[in-house]
Amino acid sequence: MRVYGMPALLSVLSVAGLVLALTGDGLVDAVAVVLVGFPLALIVRSFLRGRSPSATAPARPDPESKD
Amino acid sequence: MSPSTTRKLLAIHRWCGVIVSLNFLVLALTGLILVFHDEIDDALGVLPPVDTAGEKVTITRAVEIARAKDPAAKVTYVFQRPEESPGIVFVGLAETGKFRDSRPIAVDLHGDGRVLDQVVLEDTFTSLVLQLHAELFAKLPGRLFLGLVAIAVVVSLVTGAIVYGPTMRRFAFGLLRRDRSRRTFLADIHKLVGAATFGWNLVVASTGVLLALSTILFQHWAATEIGAFGARHAGEPMVTDWSTLDAAIAAAEKTAPGRHWSLVALPGSDYASPRHYTISLEGGNGIDAHLPKYVVTDAVHPDVVEPVQTPWYIEAIALSEPLHFGNYGGLPLKIVWSAFTLVTLGLSITGVWIFFSGRRAPRRVRNAGNAEHERAESGATQAAA
Numbered sequence: 001m002r003v004y005g006m007p008a009l010l011s012v013l014s015v016a017g018l019v020l021a022l023t024g025d026g027l028v029d030a031v032a033v034v035l036v037g038f039p040l041a042l043i044v045r046s047f048l049r050g051r052s053p054s055a056t057a058p059a060r061p062d063p064e065s066k067d
Numbered sequence: 068m069s070p071s072t073t074r075k076l077l078a079i080h081r082w083c084g085v086i087v088s089l090n091f092l093v094l095a096l097t098g099l100i101l102v103f104h105d106e107i108d109d110a111l112g113v114l115p116p117v118d119t120a121g122e123k124v125t126i127t128r129a130v131e132i133a134r135a136k137d138p139a140a141k142v143t144y145v146f147q148r149p150e151e152s153p154g155i156v157f158v159g160l161a162e163t164g165k166f167r168d169s170r171p172i173a174v175d176l177h178g179d180g181r182v183l184d185q186v187v188l189e190d191t192f193t194s195l196v197l198q199l200h201a202e203l204f205a206k207l208p209g210r211l212f213l214g215l216v217a218i219a220v221v222v223s224l225v226t227g228a229i230v231y232g233p234t235m236r237r238f239a240f241g242l243l244r245r246d247r248s249r250r251t252f253l254a255d256i257h258k259l260v261g262a263a264t265f266g267w268n269l270v271v272a273s274t275g276v277l278l279a280l281s282t283i284l285f286q287h288w289a290a291t292e293i294g295a296f297g298a299r300h301a302g303e304p305m306v307t308d309w310s311t312l313d314a315a316i317a318a319a320e321k322t323a324p325g326r327h328w329s330l331v332a333l334p335g336s337d338y339a340s341p342r343h344y345t346i347s348l349e350g351g352n353g354i355d356a357h358l359p360k361y362v363v364t365d366a367v368h369p370d371v372v373e374p375v376q377t378p379w380y381i382e383a384i385a386l387s388e389p390l391h392f393g394n395y396g397g398l399p400l401k402i403v404w405s406a407f408t409l410v411t412l413g414l415s416i417t418g419v420w421i422f423f424s425g426r427r428a429p430r431r432v433r434n435a436g437n438a439e440h441e442r443a444e445s446g447a448t449q450a451a452a
Contacts, residue, residue, distance in 0.1 A: 007263070018270055022354055023353045025352075040264075
């Protein structure tokens with residue numbers, strides 16, 4: 001389902017990062033931290049972007065309407 | 068998925084989240100401290116600097132030195148942490164002979180060997196925080212209770228993920244509506260944070276379930292895999308002459324190049340047969356560094372070393388430890404880990420706020436302010452259509 005695309009991607013990336021960090025040191029750890037931290041960056045981006053009307057957020061939904 | 072199924076799952080999601088929220092607050096705040104366990108111990112000077120010059124006393128001698136502190140107690144184990152505290156071993160003493168009741172006595176291996184009375188490992192700040200985090204200061208019952216809390220967190224995460232689909236069907240990921248009621252805005256934050264941190268949360272919560280069960284699983288392992296070695300010598304007296312300890316450790320280390328001993332369970336304790344030492348060997352690179360190997364060494368013939376099988380649940384516990392505490396990928400990972408902890412705390416707080424704001428408000432206001440239920444239903448209806 002389309003709704004789950006982004007959350008699933010973020011979860012797979014961060015869990016991959018967590019496991020990757022178990023297996024290595026140095027450069028591997030650095031890559032792992034970026035993967036794990038990626039969802040946090042998206043949260044921050046959503047907060048920053050929410051301050052102005054955005055192209056990706058859909059028009060204000062009306063819970064009563066049926067499409 | 069039918070609207071009534073969605074409604075039921077949403078109710079499970081909310082109740083599980085609200086019931087565990089106070090425990091979750093404690094777990095998150097103590098967990099935040101425990102990520103920096105090593106740094107805090109270093110800063111507090113938990114372990115005194117030991118003079119690295121001078122001849123080391125043997126492990127056998129160290130056990131005798133520690134035992135003199137309390138001759139009535141049984142010696143249960145010896146462990147060392149060469150990275151954190153080189154030159155010191157910790158000898159466990161317990162009246163019951165059980166690991167869990169043991170007091171670790173720190174013994175300085177240099178010179179003639181001496182007990183470091185000032186090192187009380189179980190009373191350090193981080194150790195107390197860990198006892199609160201893992202057992203609520205209530206030993207095994209506390210640990211098992213927190214296992215239930217962790218299961219409720221997992222249930223809340225999974226049901227939350229399932230109802231996310233129907234509720235978000237008509238919205239894009241990351242939507243934050245500031246122009247609506249506070250409840251709508253907080254619900255949007257809750258969904259954004261929940262969706263973004265689902266993977267991390269599921270890892271930390273499910274490893275928490277496993278760690279809560281670790282005591283029981285380790286006891287089962289000791290009773291079956293380690294007990295099998297003792298069964299061969301059933302009826303023979305327990306070995307109490309530990310002069311073979313150093314030879315046994317050397318023989319065990321020889322079987323695993325690149326590893327060093329980290330813990331020896333002595334005959335008479337609950338993790339060794341009455342005839343053998345159980346020795347754990349740590350080291351290696353990558354994932355091996357997180358997976359100790361266990362061998363059993365005959366206490367009468369210390370050159371006879373046999374491996375102990377580690378079933379999947381023992382290896383899973385070993386890997387759960389770093390994945391739960393986040394203390395494995397260096398400082399950058401610890402900082403990201405702390406940020407996740409704080410964000411997840413926000414997830415719990417917004418969830419509880421939404422729960423109670425929905426209950427307190429009169430129905431009319433609730434409907435006007437935010438129609439989350441209705442939204443969930445309409446979304447589910449569309450999904451089902």
